[in-house]
Amino acid sequence: MVLKPEFNLPKETSEVTGKDGKQYLQFNTSMATLYKQTYGEHSRFFFALKEARLIGSKCTKCGQVMVPAATWKCPMCGFAEMKEVTLPHRGILAQTAPITIFPSQSFIGQAPFCRGYVDVATDAKVASFLPSRLKTTTGIPRPGVFVKGIELKLVFADERVGSILDIFWVPMSEIPAKLRKKEPLFERELDFESPKLPKIKANKEFKPAYTSLMQLLKEMSANVARSKRSQQNLAGKKYRVGVKTGGGDFTFIIEKNKMGVVAGVAKKTDFIIVAEDPNVFIKWINDGSLTDAVVEGNLWLPSREAFIILPTLDRLPRSIRRDLH
Amino acid sequence: MRRVGIVGAGITDCRSRWVEATYWDLFQQATKATLEDAKVSTEEVDSVVYGIYNDIFEHQAIPESSLTGIIGMHHKPGVRVTSGGATGFYAMRAAIMEVASGYSDVVLCVGGEKATDCFDPISQTQTPMVIDTIAKSWDPFFEYPLGATASDSYMQVCMAYNDNHPNDINDPVVRAKIIEMLCRQGNRNPFGQRRDETVTAEQVLESRWIIAPFLRLLEVCMYTEGAGGLLFASEEKAKEISKRTGSPIIWVKGVGAANESYNPGRGGSYKPLHRIESDRIAAERAYKMAGVTPKDIKLVELHDAFIAQFMVTMGEMGFVPIGKTRSLIDDHIMADIRELGDNDAPKKGQLLINPSGGLIFGGHFVGGSNMFSTWSARREMIARNIRYSLVHGTGAINAVFGGAVVLELEGGV
Ligand SMILES: [Zn+2]
Numbered sequence: 001m002v003l004k005p006e007f008n009l010p011k012e013t014s015e016v017t018g019k020d021g022k023q024y025l026q027f028n029t030s031m032a033t034l035y036k037q038t039y040g041e042h043s044r045f046f047f048a049l050k051e052a053r054l055i056g057s058k059c060t061k062c063g064q065v066m067v068p069a070a071t072w073k074c075p076m077c078g079f080a081e082m083k084e085v086t087l088p089h090r091g092i093l094a095q096t097a098p099i100t101i102f103p104s105q106s107f108i109g110q111a112p113f114c115r116g117y118v119d120v121a122t123d124a125k126v127a128s129f130l131p132s133r134l135k136t137t138t139g140i141p142r143p144g145v146f147v148k149g150i151e152l153k154l155v156f157a158d159e160r161v162g163s164i165l166d167i168f169w170v171p172m173s174e175i176p177a178k179l180r181k182k183e184p185l186f187e188r189e190l191d192f193e194s195p196k197l198p199k200i201k202a203n204k205e206f207k208p209a210y211t212s213l214m215q216l217l218k219e220m221s222a223n224v225a226r227s228k229r230s231q232q233n234l235a236g237k238k239y240r241v242g243v244k245t246g247g248g249d250f251t252f253i254i255e256k257n258k259m260g261v262v263a264g265v266a267k268k269t270d271f272i273i274v275a276e277d278p279n280v281f282i283k284w285i286n287d288g289s290l291t292d293a294v295v296e297g298n299l300w301l302p303s304r305e306a307f308i309i310l311p312t313l314d315r316l317p318r319s320i321r322r323d324l325h
Numbered sequence: 326m327r328r329v330g331i332v333g334a335g336i337t338d339c340r341s342r343w344v345e346a347t348y349w350d351l352f353q354q355a356t357k358a359t360l361e362d363a364k365v366s367t368e369e370v371d372s373v374v375y376g377i378y379n380d381i382f383e384h385q386a387i388p389e390s391s392l393t394g395i396i397g398m399h400h401k402p403g404v405r406v407t408s409g410g411a412t413g414f415y416a417m418r419a420a421i422m423e424v425a426s427g428y429s430d431v432v433l434c435v436g437g438e439k440a441t442d443c444f445d446p447i448s449q450t451q452t453p454m455v456i457d458t459i460a461k462s463w464d465p466f467f468e469y470p471l472g473a474t475a476s477d478s479y480m481q482v483c484m485a486y487n488d489n490h491p492n493d494i495n496d497p498v499v500r501a502k503i504i505e506m507l508c509r510q511g512n513r514n515p516f517g518q519r520r521d522e523t524v525t526a527e528q529v530l531e532s533r534w535i536i537a538p539f540l541r542l543l544e545v546c547m548y549t550e551g552a553g554g555l556l557f558a559s560e561e562k563a564k565e566i567s568k569r570t571g572s573p574i575i576w577v578k579g580v581g582a583a584n585e586s587y588n589p590g591r592g593g594s595y596k597p598l599h600r601i602e603s604d605r606i607a608a609e610r611a612y613k614m615a616g617v618t619p620k621d622i623k624l625v626e627l628h629d630a631f632i633a634q635f636m637v638t639m640g641e642m643g644f645v646p647i648g649k650t651r652s653l654i655d656d657h658i659m660a661d662i663r664e665l666g667d668n669d670a671p672k673k674g675q676l677l678i679n680p681s682g683g684l685i686f687g688g689h690f691v692g693g694s695n696m697f698s699t700w701s702a703r704r705e706m707i708a709r710n711i712r713y714s715l716v717h718g719t720g721a722i723n724a725v726f727g728g729a730v731v732l733e734l735e736g737g738v
Contacts, residue, residue: 009446018345026344026442031384035465042466064593068467076593094589095485095598098477098536104457105445107472115471117481117589117598128590129598131467143537148488164470295534 002034039162044084045069046162052184054089054154054167056121057082065121066128068164076126089154089183091118091169094129097146101295112294112307114141118152118169133168139195140307143297145171153180158188195302200276203246209278210247216285217250217261220320224259229319231257233312241309242272243281252313259316274300287321289314329424330563330574331732333363333556334700339518339688341441342451343550348383348439349395351552355435355693356396359554364569367397370556371429375405376416376436376692381458383439398433409462410628410720412436413553413695414582414728420557421577421730430559436693437552455548463722464587476545476631478722480536483633485598487539490648493636495538499651500632501526503659504543504685507629510662511682514701518549519686539633546630546684553696567735575703578617578713579731581610589723596725601634601641603727604719608642615731617713619643622731623671624705624714626698629683634724638717642729644676653678670709680705694718695728702732712737 009028016026039046045068048055056067059074060081067087073079097116100107107113114136117129134146135155152169160166170190172180179185224230234257241252242265251269253260265272275281280293291310293299301307335358337351346354352375360367373396375389385391389405392398406416413436420434443454456474463469463478487495494500508524511517524543532543558566563574583606585596596602612618619642629635636650645652653659659678660671671677681687681701688697695718702714712734720726 004447006447009444016344019340020345022345024344028444029384031381037465039466062593066588070588094591095481096488098480098484100472100474100477100536102456102535103453103472104460104474105447105453106457106460108447108453110472113472115473115477119591126591126593126595128588128595131471131473133471148485164467289533292534295537297537 003032041072042068049156049166050160050162052156052160052186054087054120056085056087058085058124062126063124064126065124067120067130070128085121087120089185090172091120091130091152091154092122093117093134093146093148093150093152094119096148097134099141099143099295101291112140112304114146116146131164133165135168135170135192137170137174137190137192137195140294140301140304142294142300153185155190156184156186158186197244197272197302198274198300200244200246200274203276206245206247206276206278208247209282210245213247213278213281214250214261214263216282220285220316221259221261223320223324224316227320227323229323230259230316233315233319234259237309237312239309240266240269241306242266242269244272244274245278245281246276247278271302271306273302273306284314285317287317326425327427328560329421329557329577330560330567330735331555331577331699331703332558332563332566332570332572332574333359333365334554334696334703335359335362336516336553336688336697336700337437337551338516339549339551339690339697341518341548341550343439348388348437348552349391351437351439351550352392352435353396355437355552355554356433359433359435359556362570363556363566365431365556365566370398370401370431370433372402372423373398373433373435374416374420374423375403376407376412376434376696377405378407378409378412378438378691379458379462381461382443384442396435402429407692408720409726410630410691410694411718411726411728412692412720413697414716414718414730416692417555417695417699417730418580418582418728420555421580424557424559430562432557433554434557434696435552435554436690436696438690438692439550440548440691441550468722473722476535476540479630479634479724480540482598482601482724483539483637486600486637489599493648493651494633496651497530497538498526499654500544500636501529502654503632503635504529506659506661507679507683507686510680511686513662513667513680514682514687517682517687518547519682522686540631544632544685546689549688549690551688551690551693551697553690553693553700555696555699573707573737574735575706576733576735577730578733579611579613579615580729581607581612581614582728583607583610584721584727585725587722587725596723598723601637601719601724601727603725604638604641604717604729607727608715608717608729611715611729611731612643615713615733617731622676622713622715623711624677624702624709625679625717626681626702626714627679627683627717628694628698628719629679629685630719631685635683638719639678642715642717665709668708670711677705677709677711699730699732706732706734706737710734710737
């Protein structure tokens with residue numbers, strides 16, 4: 001469906017207080033319009049994507065290539081004719097790509113995601129860049145993965161509907177050698193489900209931080225049990241999250257509105273997250289944020305599911321402070 | 326072409342949301358303030374230019390039509406301008422051209438936005454829907470479906486700049502110091518949205534990340550509801566009005582505009598991602614028309630979506646070298662308002678930048694943000710006897726729209 005079912009408001013007029021302390025009215029309404037949006041001259045590009053091909057337009061005069069073919073008449077050559085060209089399924093990332101953490105309403109639930117411009121027609125002297133989603137098989141996107149100049153492999157979604165989301169790009173270095181030249185390469189041929197844990201070495205220097213972290217977590221668990229706001233934060237949540245650090249491992253056990261912590265990674269976990277420096281968690285306990293640690297690249301997560309629980313954990317130190325201090 | 330002067334300006338209070346007023350009343354407030362400032366009646370105004378960015382924000386497809394009567398502009402020509410973030414600039418340009426051409430002697434230019442009535446039923450807050458509404462400025466075929474947002478798009482340009490010029494905009498301490506200075510300036514703006522806030526460099530460095538490594542929460546511009554007006558007049562009329570008010574005329578010396586291609590790419594007419602060429606070309610054109618260089622300018626009101634872009638734009642407009650824009654702080658080029666007080670002009674080699682608090686602390690009612698900037702530039706030029714100032718506007722995906730206006734204070738030195 002185009003509109004989410006919960007994407008609605010009851011018909012009502014309500015009161016709202018002004019800066020002057022007086023009462024004013026506001027009414028619920030919408031400006032939504034539905035479309036059968038014409039693809040027109042772009043139809044060729046999206047037909048090609050459905051067939052797992054990537055095409056662009058090439059000027060018969062100057063040789064410049066547009067991908068996507070925003071037009072089939074060259075604006076640099078008095079609107080000379082442009083011909084269809086088939087493009088390779090590899091490209092170069094034109095610029096270090098931003099990672100979207102706080103998306104707009106229509107994309108909530110997809111974050112964090114990565115968008116960037118890909119230089120595909122690298123043989124042409126003049127060429128446009130293809131705006132695209134960028135994905136990694138090594139967990140959720142983080143700084144340092146999608147940097148300017150890396151080689152990318154074009155991947156087609158298994159189900160294609162004629163949308164720019166029918167394709168995405170993956171770092172070539174993550175593509176198994178035997179698949180690098182395969183065209184087209186499909187999403188199902190890559191493993192996005194079980195990213196390899198980043199290797200971290202046990203580091204003596206992190207040992208003291210780990211020891212104090214375990215003490216702080218113990219105190220925090222006790223505080224959660226005394227803080228109503230924290231218990232509300234955890235209401236209805238049930239997770240077992242393994243945590244590996246350079247100083248030692250532990251497991252968060254969240255259930256029955258409580259937060260428990262045990263040393264070591266438990267046998268059964270929903271997922272495992274990794275931070276080389278245990279101070280990432282000490283910072284969090286001191287009113288910091290695990291989400292920020294992810295954004296900064298200091299905390300590794302395997303999946304979007306892992307990312308979604310972070311706001312819950314991030315609320316705990318604040319709730320404890322408000323209830324108990 | 327005829328000379329064009331600014332003879333009046335007025336803005337509303339800048340607020341995150343106005344439940345006391347619709348955009349009808351906000352535009353009327355701004356019009357009233359502008360005309361009162363110029364001691365001009367609605368009868369004396371020949372025509373009006375409206376700056377309104379987004380129909381979805383206003384919830385009306387011809388929003389200016391409802392304004393005509395209530396701001397006293399019936400039976401006069403009225404045109405609406407909408408050009409993304411640069412709407413205010415382009416509306417001013419249209420008003421200036423109308424006077425310069427001789428079509429009109431007195432033109433009201435009024436812009437504003439009602440932005441935060443948008444509401445997201447899922448999070449029960451406004452912001453995700455406000456961002457989504459702005460994201461609809463992107464095309465529905467290629468960019469919008471990817472999840473493009475305004476901040477990601479401007480950030481993309483800053484990250485590309487950083488790829489080519491490392492060790493400039495990526496120093497968080499430099500950016501935080503600029504914010505601290507802008508905050509102090511915003512505190513002096515009687516209409517500023519965050520005039521009662523104190524933000525220190527330390528707080529900036531501890532605020533939540535929006536996009537690493539260039540954008541923390543306290544580095545971003547606001548959403549504002551409000552409106553601002555300017556009154557442009559021909560030379561003869563400006564002199565007459567100036568006598569009436571006792572306020573000096575602010576002459577429009579140069580106007581430059583340039584839009585880059587929507588499509589980024591390599592060579593040809595494509596947008597280079599690591600530059601804001603629209604800002605560079607617009608500023609160069611404005612300097613040429615005014616017969617000045619950046620060295621002549623002491624005051625800049627710059628469209629700051631966020632601080633990294635603030636720095637890049639200062640480079641593009643020729644005030645600091647590209648790749649070394651951090652010299653704004655390192656070399657004390659950005660004047661400290663604590664040293665200048667309310668009446669001093671910046672010292673030689675220094676610039677007063679965004680004394681209004683800019684779009685981060687002052688206000689950002691999109692369709693009139695650049696009128697807000699011009700209102701501030703005029704106020705500071707008169708108070709500090711600054712001869713030349715520059716007002717900047719930017720907008721659209723990847724900052725591809727650019728505009729600059731050079732202003733001159735009558736009798737300024
Ligand atoms: Zn051509």
